[in-house]
Amino acid sequence: MTGGTLAARPAPSHNETASRYFEHSSAPRVNTDAVIVEALRAEYPELHITVVPQYENDLFGYAAAGHASIAAIDKEKDRLTWKTFLPPASRLGGQRGALVDFVKLGKYLLDWQGKEYVVCIADGRDGTMAYPQQTNQYILSGSIEASNKLLFESGAWNSELHSEIWVFDSGYWQKSAELWESVQKSNWDDVILETSMKRAIIADVENFFDSQETYERLKVAWKRGIIYYGPPGNGKTISIKAMMNALYKRDKPVPTLYVKTLASFAGPEYSINQIFSLARRTAPCYLVFEDLDSIVDDRVRSYFLNAVDGIQKNDGILMVGSTNHLDRLDPGIAKRPSRFDRKYLFPNPNTEEREKYMKYWQHKLSDNHDLDFPDKICPAVAKITAGFSFAYLQEAVVASLLAIARDKDGFSESVCLECMETHAKPTSGRTCDSETKRPYKGLYDWVWAVRQADEEDPDLENYILWREIKKQVRILKE
Ligand SMILES: Nc1ncnc2c1ncn2[C@@H]1O[C@H](COP(=O)(O)OP(=O)(O)OP(=O)(O)O)[C@@H](O)[C@H]1O
Ligand SMILES: [Mg+2]
Structure with a gap:
């Protein structure tokens, strides 16, 4: 900056920016489409114009997938873009994010199957702030048939999923590649449930999709609803994801529609309409409502x-809702047959299931040579973790693995199994060194910390548990 030149500049008598701004803000009705279409007609009187919302039929996505080529044809001074910093999806791997241009107004030439189209894109709105901002594409071509052909093909491509899952959020169905990827890793083998319940849960869903003819023969509507309920962290969500994966693997894959919330710019009733209209179009499908009690109030x-x-048919729609609070669900939803008439409780695991879960981890970590995970850890941990959910158990295992990694990296504070106190680990000597590979030290720390943090646990119970844990750890040592 050259010392205050701008500040010393006299204020202009007329503030063009302010008057243009206020003029724009006081318009009796804002309608970007009307403005752009009029301007394009004047600019290209020989061409036909078609207006297409980008969220319905994204020509840029279609071109980016290799179906057409597209290039900007306007000058930089005629474009309006926002420069936005996009943080990295993860800071791991040293990624630092990127600067991204969001085009608010721009003009392009699209080449598709030997035909050229001018495509103008503009961000705008129709009406008041109550309606969301919308990005529209204005397609200009020599004939209306050519535009229709392009829009039919790109529309068909856009309405399909490409390694994505439909997720309903903020009033829209959106495609989620992230959920798709996480579902690919979900597997029934990783879900520990009481054997007959697991079998019934899977059969319920698979049988439903196998039984269209049976329902028809019995003259009953081919639709069902299932509820998974119970305290947090016991497998409702991982069961839904494992089911989704299994359904995608069927000979005739069954897609999932995943509802996060009904909240939207146009109210929950609008969301319900949007949700069921896509479900009816997609059927047979698996319609998931996570946290059903908070979705349907x-x-x-x-x-x-x-x-x-x-009155509208919902044939082929299998709904599954999860909730921590079955009691908060309206009886009209939870109790009436043919709505959500099947219910499964996902309780905290019993001793046997906790042991199974530890064995699952033992197996999972079997190729980690930094770790010594003897069989006896499994029943011992199961015994001292009554009342834990699977998610809590998982935390215990993870915490113990971190404790081992910390020890390996040279941190010296840990619980000595000889004297049961925290003290510096001797650099040479018997017990502490030889125990550093054992996960139960960390497990023990963690279980004890959770017990202490539990406010409803009276001191006496804590004391009894403390002794129990000590005893268990001693048994492990023997
Ligand atoms: N039955 C189970 N078998 C194996 N792992 C489990 C089980 N239940 C929970 N877990 C572990 O705990 C984590 C959380 O489980 P999940 O998200 O399925 O719980 P949830 O029942 O949906 O809880 P919430 O009611 O809070 O939504 C899972 O990622 C998994 O690692
Ligand atoms: Mg869940």
Whole structure:
């Protein structure tokens, strides 16, 4: 900056920016489409114009997937873009994010199957702030048939999924590649449940999709609803994901529609309409409502029930809802047959299941040579973790692995199994060194910390547990 030149500049008598801004803000009706279409007609009187919302039929995505080529044809001074910093999806691997241009107004030449199209893209709105901002594409071509042909093909491509799953959020169905990837890793082998319950859960869903003819023969509507309920962290979500994966692997894959929330710019009733209209179009499909009690509240209950079994057909739709609070669900949803009439409780694991879960980890870590995971750890941990959810157990294992890594990296504070106190690990000597590879030290620390943090646990119980844990760890040592 050259010392205050700008500050010394006299203020202009007329502030063009402010007057243009206020003029723009006081318009009786804002309608970007009307403005752009009028301008394009004047600019290209010989061409036909078609307006297409980008969220419905994204020509840029279609071109990026290799179906057409597209290049900017306007000058930089005629474009309006936002420069945004996009943080990295993860800071791991040293990624630092990127600067990205969001085009608010731009003009392109699209080449598709030997034909050229001018495509103008503009961010705008119609009406008041109550309506969301919308990005539209204005397609210009020599004939309306040529535009229709392009839009039909790109529309068909856009309406399909490409390693993605439909997720309903903020009032829209959006494609999620992230959920798709996480579902690919979900597997029934990783879900520990009481054997007959696991079998029933899987059979319920698989049989439903195998039984269209049976339902038809019995003249009953081919639709079902299932509820998974119980305390947090016991496998409702991983079961849904394992089911999704299994359904995608069927000879005729069954897609999932995943609902996160009904909240939207146009109210929950609008969301319910959007959700069920895609579900009916996609059927047979698996329609998931995670945290059903928070999705369907008093306000939308009757509207939701009407969508579930009103006059419109929901054939081929299998709904699954998860909840921690079955009691908070309206009886109209939870108790009426043909709505969500199957229910499965996912309780905290019993001793046998906790032991199984530890064995699962033992197997999972079997190729880690930094670790010594003897069989006796499994029943011992199962014994001292009554009341833990699977998710808590998982935390215990992870915490113990971190403790081992810390020891390996030269940190010296840990619980000595000889004297049961925390002290510096001797650099040479018997017990502490030889125990550094054993995960139960960390497990023990963690279990004890959780017990202490549990406010409802009276001191006496804590004391008894403390002794129990000590005893168990001693047994392990022997
Ligand atoms: N039955 C189980 N078998 C194996 N691992 C489990 C099981 N239940 C939970 N876990 C572990 O705990 C984590 C959390 O489980 P999940 O998300 O399925 O819980 P949830 O029942 O959906 O809980 P919430 O009610 O809070 O949504 C899982 O990623 C998994 O590692
Ligand atoms: Mg869950």
